Amino acid sequence: MGKISKYLPSAIMSTSVAAPLAYMAYMYQKDDRQKQHAILRNFPLLGRVRYVSEHVGPELRQYLFAEDNEGEPFSRLQFQNVVKAGKYNERLLGFGSDKDFEEEGYFIRNSLFPKLSTEMRVDNTEKTNTYKYIIDNEGLFSRKEHREEAQVDPYFLRDEDAIVLGEGRCRQPFHVKGQVGMSAMSYGALGERAITALSKGLAIAGGTWMNTGEGGISDHHLAGNADLMMQIGPGLFGVRTPAGEFSWEAFREKAEMEQVKAFEVKLAQGAKTRGGHLEGKKVTEEIARIRLIELGKTVNSPNRFVDYDSFPALFDFIEELREVGGKPVGMKIVVGDIESLAEMVQIMKESGKGPDFITIDGGEGGTGATYQELADSVGLPIMTALPIVDELLREYEIRDRVKLIASGKLITPDKAAIALAMGADLINIARGFMISVGCIMAEVCHTNTCPVGVATTDEKLQTGLIVDEKLYRVTNYVTSLRAGLFNVAAAAGVDSPVKLERRHLVYKDNQGRISSVDNMLQQIQG
Amino acid sequence: MKVFVFGGSEAVGEHVLKALDAKGHEAVTMAEAENRAEELKMLGAVEVVISKDEGFERAITGASAVIYIAGASPGAGENQATLVDHDAVIDALEEAQQQKVERIVYLSPVRMDESQESKKTGGKHKPEEWITKSRFTYTIVRTTKTVSKPGNGSIKAGETVDADSGEVPYEDVAAVLVEALGNENTFNRAFEMTAGETAIKDALDAL
Numbered sequence: 116m117g118k119i120s121k122y123l124p125s126a127i128m129s130t131s132v133a134a135p136l137a138y139m140a141y142m143y144q145k146d147d148r149q150k151q152h153a154i155l156r157n158f159p160l161l162g163r164v165r166y167v168s169e170h171v172g173p174e175l176r177q178y179l180f181a182e183d184n185e186g187e188p189f190s191r192l193q194f195q196n197v198v199k200a201g202k203y204n205e206r207l208l209g210f211g212s213d214k215d216f217e218e219e220g221y222f223i224r225n226s227l228f229p230k231l232s233t234e235m236r237v238d239n240t241e242k243t244n245t246y247k248y249i250i251d252n253e254g255l256f257s258r259k260e261h262r263e264e265a266q267v268d269p270y271f272l273r274d275e276d277a278i279v280l281g282e283g284r285c286r287q288p289f290h291v292k293g294q295v296g297m298s299a300m301s302y303g304a305l306g307e308r309a310i311t312a313l314s315k316g317l318a319i320a321g322g323t324w325m326n327t328g329e330g331g332i333s334d335h336h337l338a339g340n341a342d343l344m345m346q347i348g349p350g351l352f353g354v355r356t357p358a359g360e361f362s363w364e365a366f367r368e369k370a371e372m373e374q375v376k377a378f379e380v381k382l383a384q385g386a387k388t389r390g391g392h393l394e395g396k397k398v399t400e401e402i403a404r405i406r407l408i409e410l411g412k413t414v415n416s417p418n419r420f421v422d423y424d425s426f427p428a429l430f431d432f433i434e435e436l437r438e439v440g441g442k443p444v445g446m447k448i449v450v451g452d453i454e455s456l457a458e459m460v461q462i463m464k465e466s467g468k469g470p471d472f473i474t475i476d477g478g479e480g481g482t483g484a485t486y487q488e489l490a491d492s493v494g495l496p497i498m499t500a501l502p503i504v505d506e507l508l509r510e511y512e513i514r515d516r517v518k519l520i521a522s523g524k525l526i527t528p529d530k531a532a533i534a535l536a537m538g539a540d541l542i543n544i545a546r547g548f549m550i551s552v553g554c555i556m557a558e559v560c561h562t563n564t565c566p567v568g569v570a571t572t573d574e575k576l577q578t579g580l581i582v583d584e585k586l587y588r589v590t591n592y593v594t595s596l597r598a599g600l601f602n603v604a605a606a607a608g609v610d611s612p613v614k615l616e617r618r619h620l621v622y623k624d625n626q627g628r629i630s631s632v633d634n635m636l637q638q639i640q641g
Numbered sequence: 642m643k644v645f646v647f648g649g650s651e652a653v654g655e656h657v658l659k660a661l662d663a664k665g666h667e668a669v670t671m672a673e674a675e676n677r678a679e680e681l682k683m684l685g686a687v688e689v690v691i692s693k694d695e696g697f698e699r700a701i702t703g704a705s706a707v708i709y710i711a712g713a714s715p716g717a718g719e720n721q722a723t724l725v726d727h728d729a730v731i732d733a734l735e736e737a738q739q740q741k742v743e744r745i746v747y748l749s750p751v752r753m754d755e756s757q758e759s760k761k762t763g764g765k766h767k768p769e770e771w772i773t774k775s776r777f778t779y780t781i782v783r784t785t786k787t788v789s790k791p792g793n794g795s796i797k798a799g800e801t802v803d804a805d806s807g808e809v810p811y812e813d814v815a816a817v818l819v820e821a822l823g824n825e826n827t828f829n830r831a832f833e834m835t836a837g838e839t840a841i842k843d844a845l846d847a848l
Contacts, residue, residue: 233650233677240655240683244791266789266810273679610676 173558188479188524194550196527200595201551201588204247204267206528219625221498221533221632224618226608235601236611238271238292243320243594246587269293270597271322276613278540280377280518281443281471289342289376289443291541293322294612295531295596298476298522298543299346299384299447301330303393303402304560305549308580309569312552315339315582316589323593326543329381331405332369339586343374346447347436348381350393350416352406361422363439365407370440377442377472380433382419383449383494384476392416397572426459430468437471445472445520450500451493457507464511471516474543475500477523497523498537502617502632505538526550528599535600536607536615537632544596551592552585644822645701645742646670647733648710649681649689653748653787656815657708658684664819669700698736706744707737708818711768730768738775746821747772748814749783749831769831780821781831787814797837798844807835816841 139160146152146159154162189197192214200206244266251259271292272278280289297317302310310333317323318339325341327333329348336343347354354366369375393402395413403410423429429446436444450456463469477497494500501521508514521539525531526547534542546554553567565571568580600612607619623629644661648654649670661668662685669688672678678689690700701707711730734745749769772779785807792812817834821827824845832848839847 231674233672233674236676236679238680238683240659240680242789242791264790266791266812 188546189526189550189556193527194556197547197550197592201592202248203250204245204265204591204595206595206599217625219623221537222621222623223529223532223536223603223607224621225606229608230605230610232605234610235605236273236276237268237601238273239268241269241271241321242266243269243590245319245590245594247591267591267594268598269321269594270601272611272613276611278518278613280445281437282516284471284516285437285443286441287376287443289324291322291324291342293320293593293597294535294540294600295542295544295593296324296344297326297548298545299326299328299379299381300545300548301328302333302335302405303330303397303572304328305570306565306568306572306577306580307333307335308577308582309549309552309585310335311338312580312582312585313339313548313589314341316551316586317341317593319586320590320593322597324376326379330402331407332372332375333401333405337374340374342376343372344377344379344445345369345375346379346381348416349418349420350406350414352408352416355407357407357409362407366436367439370442375442378436378440378444379472379474380420380429380436380444380446380470382429382446384447426462427466430462430466433470434468443471445474445518446470447474447476449476449478449494450503451478451495453503456504460507460511460513463517464513469513469517472518472520472540473504474520474522475504475539476543477501477521479523497521497525497534501534501537501539528596528603531596532600532603532612532615533620535612536617536620538617540613547592547596548589551588553580642705642822643667643669643703644706644708645697645704645737646686646708646710647697648748649686650677651710652789652811653814653818654710655681655684656792656812657710657818658686660815660819661685666819666822669704671697671700697733698740701737701740701742704737704740704742706746706822707734707742708746708748708822709734710748710818727767731771734768734772734775734777738777743776743778744822745772745775745777746780746782746818746827748818749781773831778828780827780829782814782817782821783831783833784809784814784817785833785835787811792816793836795838795840796834796844797839798832798834798848800832802833802835802837807837809834809836813841817845820845 143159146155146162149155152162154165196206244264246262247265248260248262251261272294274292277290277292278294280291282288297313314325314336315338317325318341323342324344325336326344327336327346329346329350329352331353332343332345345353351359351361354362354369356362393414395411398408398411398414400410408414423432433444433446475497477500478494479496501519505514505519508517518540519538520541520543521534522543522545525534525542526544531542549569552569554569555567557566559565560570563571563573565576568577571577604610604612604615607615609615617633620632621629622632644666646654646657646661646668649658649668650672654670658668658670658681667687668685670681670686671690671692672681673692675691678691681689688700690697709730737745747768769781772781786809788808788810790808790810792810794813794816796809796813796817820841826848827845830848837844
């Protein structure tokens, strides 16, 4: 015993020095002999610093080095705006904007006589009961805050201003009393907890909608009783026969559901103009039931509806969907081929057929797992794509019957308002909603390892996401977005955001020169 | 009964209009702009006078009761200059009296623990004194801080309530005002209210 205690300290000492040294020697010779990396052969051990830094770089840059306006897809400030709106239902800032005003971009033309709050055409008659956080005290290392009940204004549009999809064209048109809703996010891409929180939060906020994504209607989408827009993708999930054909019986069943208010046929999305691949091991019993596919079997879906390769064929399909379902049918596109779009609008005009709404996903749209070359350079960005479609529809005088839904990084009220002025009737948001339920932009949506349990079906990772907590963040995010839209409208001198037009916008280039934004199509057609 | 609501466009007022409508009363109030007036009608007002176009004199004709909500925060600091134009309150009520309105429910706007010093500069007591000496069948309701939280349907009420920090949802204050309107137990008396456990009707019956 005495001997041990006598030698123990020096034994520990020598081991703690020798072991790391031995380990380093081992790594040194391993690096030196390997043939994979030149840098490690030339600089054994030391070269590893490069790999470690590369690995933790994104986090370090985000936390320490990125300026408030830097960072993609969303800057630190944009991210914070979404989080604050959800958590505190508060969007006021002090001492001015941190935006770089030298940069080019769209600006709202404010009126010299903005509208007073009492002059706005808003419907705040039904208050929204929610929860928000109040900061009691904020220190360097701690923030004391507590959550309390709150009754907030919902900022609905008046009934007369409500946006109606499929008006006069189907048996059950969809009236929406707010202009922002959730873009397509499937169960499977997002976990059940995230989808449930979104469904419940959106339902409390009201006047909004939830697009199911092409993965079909899950119980989690139905959890809160929010209005649903069911997406139908080329994989036909949820509306297919076991053999992979379109099933009218399954479709009718979905159309009869009270919560389903509209259907959206997805031709393309900003993030992926590619086919889908669903690994057999991810096809659980639940997924198989929702998507109507075979348990445990890999499904490859094409990048286009195989049967519909022309507008007449597609429009006949849409007509039948509307006739059978009795609900509005829209389609989701990415704008690239403008000549083809012009042809489409012409056919819509001449045949009287076509979608009740068009969802335009900007090329900057995201969340879906895709390839870099498709994400970065295929499809036009929303602020270019949207006015083109708007103008084409006006040119052929069918703008009244076709509503436009815009998406693509429109996560703050100013961006959404600019899109409304550019011609959109409604705004779709995906990543803003992900942030509201806890997304920290770790950018690992495609790996099922989302650290905050949002974009993952992993049971363990999802335990971090508390539905009862996050659902109110969703409610607050929606209501404050709508409040923000009314703010912008008031500043522009109109009494409702539905009245925002292109004349309320101006484009400023990086040398301070301004131009109006009313001739997008002319520029292209020369 | 036709009830004229002063302050119907304020936070508590919105809930008062709704509650009056729910009980089958005809609420009349004022608004600053046409769009706001429409919204108040959606809440349940049968008539809304646009304040920049005309005064309230015409609209108050034929009203049996007045609910007066003066829009100052009870949480506002002491010793501040007058927060409510008390003379305007009295002017309005004098007009109501001339129009043969018989009943008034008055929501007192200033914190109930107002100091002597504050009374000198504030003047919360002025309309209250006027009301108690008037021919109205009056009820004066003094509340602790009002907040935008969902209503509970329950309060605590009494001659005095010792609850400095108690917060009462707008909805509950509105419900108290409308309940008091026809509750004879509240006739010709002033009481204080704060958040509590007693159902509103029971709380007023037990005063």
